[in-house]
Amino acid sequence: MQIKTVLLVEDNQDDELLTIRAFRKNRITNEVAVVRDGAEALDYLHGTGDFSGKEPPPLPECVLLDLNLPKVSGLQVLKKIREHSRTKLLPVIVLTSSKEERDLVESYKLGANSYIRKPVDFEQFIEAVRQLGLYWLVLNESPIKDDQAEQE
Amino acid sequence: MSSGASQGGAPTRSVSLPAKVLLVSVLVGGAVWWIVNMLWCPLDVSDIFNQSLDDLLREKARQQRVGLSQHILLHRQTVNFLAASAAIREYMEGPDWKDTPAADVDFLDRPPKWLPEMAGLNLPLKPRYLMVLNSRGEIKEVYQARPDPFPAQFFHLPQELVENSHDRVVLTILKGGAFLCASESIKGERGEVLGSLMLFSPVDDEFFRMSNGEASEWNLIVLLDGETQKVVASNQPKWIPKGMLLGDLEQIFQVAGMAAKIDGSEVYGLQIVSLVQQKATASLSEMLQKKERINSVIQAFLYMVPLLVIVLWLTRRITNLTRQIEIDTDELVGPGELQAHQGDQLKVLEQRIKSIINGLKTRTSQLETVNRELDNITYAVSHDLRAPLRSIDGFSQALEEDSMTALDEDGRDYLRRVRKATQRLESLIDSLLNLSRINRQELRIEPVNLSHCAKEVIDNLRQSEPERTVNVMIADGVVAQGDPQLLHVVMTNLLENAWKFSAKRVDSKIEFGAVDRKDLRSEILTDKHVYFLRDNGVGFDMSFAEQMFGPFQRLHRTEEFPGVGIGLATVQRIIQRHGGRIWAEGEIDRGATFYFYF
Structure with missing residues (x-):
């Protein structure tokens, strides 16, 4: 079985590095595709812009979405993902520094599957990523996987 | 200009509120009172006045006539008393009584035997003329208390008067003079009529004086000859001479009442007239109206005093409130917005409130901006300040793990301190966020x-x-x-x-x-x-x-x-x-x- 990709939408390179490090520390071997802003994330998912090809690329296993993004904000990206029929069921995990309740409420309203606050303490961060990976990449049955299995 | 007041605009000088309100109240109140008085009161008042004057005069005239009739009653009582006395009966049955047919009359100038001692008797009045008539009605004896000339007309009494002179009082006119005549039968022991006693009183000054005390200047009574309408007698002969015509009287006096008869007597050929001086009426009227006017001024004043007190109290409260608000809000109102209203506190208040509202609007929008900024800052703190911290902590740990061998013990201690400081900073940020959240959160x-x-x-x-x-x-x-x-x-x-x-x-x-x-x-x-x-x-x-x-x-x-x-x-x-x-x-x-x- 092909190992699925995880899409990380993150503009902060430090956070990107630390996230990937946390993945590796937890021995999560999924490929991590990184995009730097909201627009790029949408391009990646729909195979438009820099990611245009003959066929739309396969959807990732899940999306780790930062909220504070340049160009198109994280919440906008989430909204677009849920609007589009192709990506409607894609698991989206909001991974952000924000502890603001309005962000949390708004994310769930727009259909986020999870809301995880990035802890400052790196050990806690590793633990958070471990649980995230365990749940979303191992335990959770993704509806996307089922769709594609049918197609195959 | 050196005046600070002029900076905010033209200084408005106006009368202070209490003075203004007082002035307006007095002016408006006065005007209303004057109009009401002019349009409505005079009619009413003069009606009331005339009515009351009329009533007054009628009452005075009535009192005078009562006085007159009481005086007449005294004459009657006197004659009754004398005619019933034993002295006169005994005299007429005794030898001294000469009832001769001849027409001779005894004129007595000292009290006769049949007249008891005046001093010893309480006669209701002292008779002026007394006459004794025999049973046929002829005058036999005459006594007069004073040495006046005897009025000759007494001898030519109208027949009907003589005939009807028993047991009655008559007021009549005899040859230009008015007289009161009271008579009573003198009866013997068996009741037979021996003769009669007659009392005459000329209706003159003395008569009136006795009848009604002092006559006031606007309070007159006049006896008129029924036929000629000329004055026969009056209680004020100084002003109303005998012979004056009723028509002339009416020029000077106002007739308050007229009567052809008086209680207790029969009146022949006379009219009794009560008069009031017109001048007296006028002055009385003036006096009454003046009094009425003063009354209404006092009334108006009395009505206005409590109102004015209330108005003053209210304006004082407004003034005090304004002063308080001025003191309290000096800081709230920008100096540019202040206009110097010196007098009218309401205008000051209005100005103040406007300034406060403007100030509040400005402040509210400023606060809203600040709040928005604070919100954004909080958000930024929550999100952006945390990211570098995470990097510091994350990479410190990475360094600790990956490059352990490259670091000596000091280096590792420094790294631990870096991480500890990072965590403390994080908890500070969290605390601050919590604190600011408490302020914003709805209760x-x-x-x-x-x-x-x-x-x-x-x-x-x-x-x-x-x-x-x-x-x-x-x-x-x-x-x-x-x-x-x-x-x-x-x-x-x-x-x-x-x-x-x-x-x-x-x-x-x-x-x-x-x-x-x-x-x-x-x-x-x-x-x-x-x-x-x-x-x-x-x-x-x-x-x-x-x-x-x-x-x-x-x-x-x-x-x-x-x-x-x-x-x-x-x-x-x-x-x-x-x-x-x-x-x-x-x-x-x-x-x-x-x-x-x-």
Whole structure:
């Protein structure tokens, strides 16, 4: 079985590095595709812009979405993902520094599957990523996987 | 211009409010009173006046006629008394009585035998002329009290008068003069008529004087000849000479009443007229009207006085209020907006309120902007400030893990310090965010069981430090109205503090409950329940009692008691948001007590 990709939408390179490090520390071997802003994330998912090809690329296993993004904000990206029929069921995990309740409420309203606050303490961060990976990449049955299995 | 007032615009000088209101009230009140008086009162008043004058005159005339008839009655009583006396009967039956047919008359100039001693008798009046007539009606004896010439007309009495002269009083006119004639039969022992006694009185000054005392200048009575309408007699002969015609009288006097008869007598050929001087009427009328006018002025004044007092009181209140508002709002109103209204307090008030509203609008929009900015800052702090911290911590750890061998012990210690500082900064940021959230969060007021809340917190603390034995006393059923979430934060912070600061004692004790009102110091009077949380921990110096509620204020070193120093600030903020107060009492090494109400 092909190992699925995880899409990380993150503009902060430090956070990107630390996230990937946390993945590796937890021995999560999924490929991590990184995009730097909201627009790029949408391009990646729909195979438009820099990611245009003959066929739309396969959807990732899940999306780790930062909220504070340049160009198109994280919440906008989430909204677009849920609007589009192709990506409607894609698991989206909001991974952000924000502890603001309005962000949390708004994310769930727009259909986020999870809301995880990035802890400052790196050990806690590793633990958070471990649980995230365990749940979303191992335990959770993704509806996307089922769709594609049918197609195959 | 040096005047500060002119900076805000043209200075408006106007009359002060009380003066203005007073002036307007008096002017309007006066005008209304004048108009009402002019249009409506005079008719009414003159009607009333005329009516009352008329009534007055009629009453005066009536009183005069009563006086007259009483005087007539006295004549009748006198004649009755004399005619019934034994003296005159005995005289007429005795030898001295000469009832000869001849027409000779005895003129007596001293009191006759049949007339008892005047002095010894209480006669109702002293008769002027007395005549004794025989049974045929012929005058036989005449007595006059004064040596006046005897009026010859008495001898030519009209026949009907003589015939009807028994038992009656007659007022009549005889040859130009008015006379009163009263007569009574003289009867013998067996009742037979021996003759009659007649009393005559000329109706002259004396007669009137006796009848009615003093006549006033506007109070006259006149006897008129019924045929010629000429004056025969009056009570004021100085003004009304005999022979004056009624027509002439009416030029000068007003006729207040006329009668052809008087009670107690028969009147022949005479008219009795009551008169009032017209001049007297006029002056009386003037006097009455003047009095009426003064009355109405006094009335108007009396009506206005309470009104004016109320108006003055109200304007004074407005003035005081304005002054107070001016003092209170000086800071709120920009100097550019102030106009110098010196006099009228209402205008000052209006100006003030406008300025305040403008100021409030400006301030509100400023505050809204600031609030928005604060929100954005909070958001940025929450999100952006955390990211670099994460990098520092993350890479420090990465360094520690990956490049362990490249670092000596010092290097590793430095890295640990970096990470520790990072974590402390994070908890500071979190505390600040929490504090600012408390300010923004909307309150949801409902009953909160503080006892339950306290037990929950203590249970958690016991679990976290099971090795500690703390004597906790929590009063049951302490319920308060407030936001459950925020009150939980209050209880948590306070109990954690108590737990923390009593850690060094072997016999740690924590107590929570509501304060008995009797124990409250008088200066903290509130009608709300006051709660307390007491511990027997390290306590504090009372001179820091206020300071310890400030954010990041700590009374102890971090190594001694860990914490960022935001707990009490948060508690105070929450209690203030509930409209309450918190304060602390304590002593070093003797524990601390926190009191609060909301």
